[in-house]
Amino acid sequence: MRKKIIVILGQTATGKSNLAVKIAKKVNGEIISADSRQVYKGLDIGTGKISKKEMKRIPHHLLNVVNPKKKFTVVDYKILAEEKIKEIIKRGKIPVICGGAGFYIDTITKGSVFPEVPPNIKLRRELTKKSAIALFLVLKKLDSSRAKNIDKNNKVRLIRAIEIAKALGKVPKITEVKPMYKFTKIGLYLPHNKLKKKIEQRVRKMFQDGLLNEIKKLKKSGVSSKRLKEFGFEYDNPTPEKVIKETLKYAKRQMTWFKRDKEIKWLDASKAGIIKEL
RNA sequence: GCGUCGGUGGUAGAGUGGUCAAUUACAACAGACUGUAAAUCUGUCGCCUUAGGGCUACGAAGGUUCGAAUCCUUCCCGACGCA
Numbered sequence: 001m002r003k004k005i006i007v008i009l010g011q012t013a014t015g016k017s018n019l020a021v022k023i024a025k026k027v028n029g030e031i032i033s034a035d036s037r038q039v040y041k042g043l044d045i046g047t048g049k050i051s052k053k054e055m056k057r058i059p060h061h062l063l064n065v066v067n068p069k070k071k072f073t074v075v076d077y078k079i080l081a082e083e084k085i086k087e088i089i090k091r092g093k094i095p096v097i098c099g100g101a102g103f104y105i106d107t108i109t110k111g112s113v114f115p116e117v118p119p120n121i122k123l124r125r126e127l128t129k130k131s132a133i134a135l136f137l138v139l140k141k142l143d144s145s146r147a148k149n150i151d152k153n154n155k156v157r158l159i160r161a162i163e164i165a166k167a168l169g170k171v172p173k174i175t176e177v178k179p180m181y182k183f184t185k186i187g188l189y190l191p192h193n194k195l196k197k198k199i200e201q202r203v204r205k206m207f208q209d210g211l212l213n214e215i216k217k218l219k220k221s222g223v224s225s226k227r228l229k230e231f232g233f234e235y236d237n238p239t240p241e242k243v244i245k246e247t248l249k250y251a252k253r254q255m256t257w258f259k260r261d262k263e264i265k266w267l268d269a270s271k272a273g274i275i276k277e278l
Numbered sequence: 279g280c281g282u283c284g285g286u287g288g289u290a291g292a293g294u295g296g297u298c299a300a301u302u303a304c305a306a307c308a309g310a311c312u313g314u315a316a317a318u319c320u321g322u323c324g325c326c327u328u329a330g331g332g333c334u335a336c337g338a339a340g341g342u343u344c345g346a347a348u349c350c351u352u353c354c355c356g357a358c359g360c361a
Contacts, residue, residue: 012316036315047316075313103315114313124314132319151310154319160312174312232316245305250316256309 002182003089008098009034009105009258010188011251013198014269017050019188020098021058027096030059030088032081034099034108037231039077040068042221045206045214046231061088068223068231075114078107085181102257109185111177117167127159138162146171187264194270195251203243211238 006029008020020031033039037047041064049063061084066072081097081104088095097105106112127135135158140147142165151157164171190198215238218228232246258264 036317071314073313074315078313101315103311107313112312117313119313146312150312151319154311156314156318157311160314164312171312230314230317246316249305252307253316257311257315259309 002180004094005085005181005183006094006096007034007105007109007183007185008096008188009100009102009185009264010269011190011195011254011258012048012100012247013195013202013251014188014190016098016100016188017054019186019269020096021050021054021056024058024094024096025056027094028092029094029096030061030084030091031055032084032088032095032097033060033062034077034081034097034101034104035063036072036077036101036104038063038099039065039072040231041066042068042214042218042223043231045209045211048202048206068218068227071119073119074103074107075116077104081108100254102254102261106261109179109183111179113175113177115164115168115172117164120163120167123163123166124159127162128155132158135159135162139165142166143170183263185261185264187258187266188269189266190269196248199247199251200244203240203247206243207240 006023006027008016008023010016023029024031035047037043038049039062040047043049050060062077062080065080066076085095085108097108099105107114127138130138132153132155135155136147136150136152139150139158139162142162146161146165150161161171189195215228219225232250
């Protein structure tokens with residue numbers, strides 16, 4: 001029988017972490033975070049990282065595992081997460097994946113295998129200087145079939161495709177290896193106005209809790225402002241209004257991603273007693 | 279009260295006789311997603327539509343003109359200056 005894994009996903013500020021803890025308690029589970037920024041050390045307030053106290057002694061994995069100066073990618077995530085899953089199951093416990101990064105979650109639940117071409121910083125730096133059209137032409141020469149369905153305006157994608165094509169000759173089709181687990185996906189959602197309110201509260205609290213200080217600290221430790229920008233608005237000279245706006249937009253993009261997944265069972269986060277159906 | 283400048287779409291803000299349903303930005307809505315994913319990128323964004331067009335629109339009302347967001351008159355509102 002395939003082992004069971006519970007996945008808690010949803011937009012930011014819907015209360016995923018809390019629910020995950022509750023569920024983990026109930027099923028004797030351990031939590032694996034699926035958050036692309038909470039993997040970094042020192043990004044605590046801005047990413048809404050769960051506190052020790054809130055964890056309620058449930059083990060949490062893939063939080064604070066890398067230095068923010070280093071790059072961490074989906075593939076890194078996949079490797080680590082799969083390792084953790086195995087370990088947890090070995091301990092006779094149930095893995096509970098919890099997070100809002102759809103891309104990260106999918107790579108685990110769908111088992112997508114990405115071409116094994118590590119980022120080539122030098123090449124990227126060079127290619128970034130070129131225009132999207134120029135990049136597109138380069139890719140077309142290297143791999144016309146990938147060029148056919150790539151987004152011509154998206155430089156980030158074009159650059160990665162070129163990077164892969166240069167290394168492998170062409171961009172291989174993505175394959176999916178059926179994972180040997182059975183995933184139960186639970187999506188937490190809030191009605192729009194409630195979500196908005198929640199986000200506003202949450203952001204205001206971040207500022208009270210010293211978000212600006214956290215940013216200062218990161219800068220001091222040598223994290224460049226360009227890098228901080230990559231982590232998102234909270235780390236780029238923020239005001240509460242700005243951060244709220246950006247967070248709302250992000251929440252929107254999250255939903256766009258999740259909507260496609262028909263396996264998700266959606267639960268209204270504002271209603272109590274959600275756990276019983278597990 | 280006199281004078282000056284200004285009133286443009288959800289907001290900010292261009293446009294100063296035709297090519298203007300109106301540059302652009304933001305917001306809003308929808309979407310994409312092959313190792314950056316809170317990243318990156320796309321579409322829609324006055325109303326109606328059989329998608330070719332049709333209609334109503336740039337504070338209000340009149341006027342000039344073949345034609346006005348753009349010029350003139352009066353009025354209303356705002357900012358500043360002088361009283």
